[in-house]
Amino acid sequence: MEAGIAVQQGEATLAERARRMASDHPARVAAAVLVALALALVAAHGLHDTAQRSVNGLISGSYYALGAVGLTLVYGTLKLVNFAHGDMLTFGAYVAFAFNVSIGMPLIAALLIAVALTALLGVAFERVMWRPMRAKGAGLLQLLLMAIGLAFLIRNGIQLVAGTAGRSLDVNVTDSIEFLGLRIGRTELIVVVTGFTTLVLVALMLRVTSLGRQIRALADNFDLAEVTGIDTDRIVIATWIFAAGLAGLAGVLYTASIGVMTPNLGFFLLLGLFAAVILGGIGNAYGALAGGVVLGLVQEWSTLVFDARWKIAVGFAVLILVLIVRPQGIFGRERAL
């Protein structure tokens, strides 16, 4: 009897320790879970298959992360859950299509124009909609529904102009490279390198530049940042330029890597972006980066176990599971709740 109680207590302390470990070092626990998952997959399906899926996961992780960082920057600074963010990806992709295919510019030029115009779109909506609504003191539901309305406007505006037919950028999606027995598309390689380079630059910008510090200050506490003399208006505009510009870039890179775009592409990606943002702890740019990569990896790994058609549902299931265990997201702080 006494021994039984002792064992129970022992188990309780073990569980308690595990719980404390998970809340003190969430990133370590998440990394450990990922490594354990990877090892289990290597054991069950072999090194080659697991490595190939991991490469695929890093590719999709790169555009999830690009989209998610923008989404989370806007959430962090403005507390706006921007349902139109996915459609800004679509906008970027179609601008690139217009300049690359319809006008015949080189892809790199079309990409830069797409990023610039998407950034401009973000700033325009800030001026026309979001700033006046903030001034009015609009509530969560009001802003949510406006963002959904805006998403409808952008997506269907694109459909009105371009129709629903699938479009492709002028890129080579069939050519692939073999490296250590792993196959990766030439365009995919460019996409993943461009994506991660951009993300590293954004992370550095946030970390070391004065603009980056001000953006983080705003995300941390808008009112406090304002009274300490930060020109919040300027920083908000800068945030939109980054967020929307990254969305435009993500849209172009995604379409280049997948090969085809439709007006719905961003909306279908949006939930993945939300998943990445939440996994990383809403409002945390580094978390969004990590969340995007985790989501990409888990989705691609899942294709070893389930049929590939369940990939997207697996992503959402992971989102719900993580939230049950850790409501503030893997990298989120308790305070953020």
Next chain:
Amino acid sequence: MLAVTLDAFTSLDFWIGVGVIAGVYAIFALGLQLNVGFTGVVNFGQAGFMAIGAYTMGILVVKAGWSFWLALPAATLVAMAAGVLIGLPALRLRADYFAIVTIAFAEIVRYSAQNARELTGGNQGLLGFDDDWAELSNTFLEWLEGVGLGDEFLLPLLIVTWGALIVLTAILIPLQRSPWGRVLRAIREDEDAARALGKNTFSYKLQSLAIAAALGAIAGYFLALNLSFLNPQSFEPLFTFIGYAVLVLGGLASYVGVALGAVLLWTLLEATRFIDLPLAAEKVAALRFMLVGLVLILLMAFRPQGILGKRDEMVLGD
């Protein structure tokens, strides 16, 4: 170049069609009203509950050979159970997280409907669940013709949809005024205060979500009967968002507003048929949804309480 034809506007056929779809959306939005307008629970997964209800009904009838009339209550219970199942973990979250999790849930349901092909028919869809209904509907139509009252095919569906809408509204309004409904409002206004008064707010929110799920499922049955066909595309998140447009057009925290909003929105949407646009069908569809977007944006910017809503009921979410 633009020719406006008002022929459609005067045809009974047209109005019956609008009436059925408006009725479906109104029932759908009743659930959203209960959650968002009265409890402050931002449910974005209503299309998922609708899909669960409709598909469970379809599968029970087509694959398990149940009677349609027995499958309806059973599927409603399944949808309510799903509401409890998703609510248990998700209702502990902050409002914006909750919104995103419920939409993710609705998408999981839709992907399952698309991919569990043996059960749902996948993108080919599920047919043949509505024989019992068609029999009843035809008997009624024959009788109508017998007494010389026309042969409008959708008339029976219109009557039962709006009959159900009126009955459900008549149940919800007194429920809302009951002590139970007052607790829901208290939760919306200030959950901590409600909890301090000893109310188990979590349980109330869960009940609110389960009832909304049942209402979503019921809307799903009427949608299924209207289409005579279940396919995953009918349950996209779009449906939930249009439901929100219906809700805010009529007004938050008003059950009558929901019916008004549904009729107004669908008349507005179908009005694109009056204008003879030189555009492909997909582009006309795009115009309609741009209109939904515009309605949402303008309402939230200039009249967030909607037509029948009260300004002081818009205290949601801070």
